[in-house]
Amino acid sequence: MRSPSLSIQPTNCHKCRMSALCLPLTLDASSLARLETAIDRRRPLHRNQFIFHAGDRFESLYAIRSGAVKSYCTDSSGSEQVTGFYLPGEIFGWDGIHSNQHRNTTLALETTALCEIPFTRLEELSQNVPKLQQHFMRLMAKEITADQELITLLAKSSAEERVASLLISLSNRLKRQHLSATRFRLPMSRADIGNYLGLTVETVSRVFSRFQSFDLILCDKKEIEIINLPRLTAMASQ
Amino acid sequence: MRSPSLSIQPTNCHKCRMSALCLPLTLDASSLARLETAIDRRRPLHRNQFIFHAGDRFESLYAIRSGAVKSYCTDSSGSEQVTGFYLPGEIFGWDGIHSNQHRNTTLALETTALCEIPFTRLEELSQNVPKLQQHFMRLMAKEITADQELITLLAKSSAEERVASLLISLSNRLKRQHLSATRFRLPMSRADIGNYLGLTVETVSRVFSRFQSFDLILCDKKEIEIINLPRLTAMASQ
DNA sequence: GCAACAATATGATTTGGATCAATTCTGCGT
């Protein structure tokens, strides 16, 4: 079930870019072809469909082609903790590598198209294609970096800083995919945002209201427009 | 500057355990020998000596043989955020892989012996020794898991739960290295603990006092003894 | 179009941890 539009730009064999895999990746033509065969394009999921559950056997990584995904884990007391939101061009599923079993549950926040990357095939390929191995190490390291940023955020900031940081983060990540950085849909609910940022729904809602009254953002239902990006950025990282 | 006591137990070539590398690792003798040559044992560091600074070029990973290390990063506003404590048998330095440059600064909290593992040599070796590649992927995934646990902790818990969780985490990690799980030295200051857990020094201090008055722990200077491990565990994860 | 329900928003009150302030303890150099 592969697709020719798997976002491999075949213009230049020595500098091909696997945009489904998030970062520029320079591979020779045959490695690229082999990588392509390792990736399955899955039929689109719709809102609230699960990709995997906590406890499931770890088999694949997933790259997002379009849509959005949330990842959460359930602690011993049964309460949920959102651990990440993933946008187009991003890869998730790392959480299963350590124990061969997923720790998080992930689901589609809206209609979402995914590429599935079977991990064993990836490992085999990596052995022959050092570049690919490095690439995946880097992607994993990126996940570590993202997590550590969230830690910094949670450990210190006020409610306003946290919400501002999330908005800026989403904005930057969309920009990287050449999507609008100032006007986009928030695919997740206020409750998800609050859970992710360690705030209550009420607080999130109040912060959005305050931001609107400060003319930092405009918010109509799920559509958000960032009006004063510089000030919001300053707000996020002060 | 390698050492014969590099914690490779040479009893059984097909089931050797690189305890410096944290997880059981089954390798044939020649792979093991090659791995050994890739690891340098460094002379011991003492308290407050740096291993690397944020911004330094990323070259190696580090495994702790003895002692303890703290890792922190400095955000745009100049304030520090402790991102992790590392104990014997643990590996740190992943934060540099993504951009070839460290994001964190790390320093020894006490007299500490390290193994340095040059990353390029590790990558070369991994190509020939698939087991090793898998192994390092898993170690990296472990870092992601640890970070996500901290996120869960920071997003929701009370001061008491946070401190309890840290103590339990330290206890479990020491146990894994066959060190005492109920009586150990806290290598970090209250300020470090507070920073790591997103609490102030005063709050950390108060929580320790409260735990003592509840007969959960005994605390004499840096030496801590966990008296009621089950209850402390319950406290951590409720 | 209209229930019925979920998601948001907003107001009133409470509270856990931050902040400010003052000792006491501990390690360290002389």
Add this chain to the structure above:
DNA sequence: ACGCAGAATTGATCCAAATCATATTGTTGC
């Protein structure tokens, strides 16, 4: 042993966000 600086404890006060309560708005199926 002494003195000093940083670390840790303990107390008093304050405040941001949680909690509780009650609209309001949005969404879905009939």
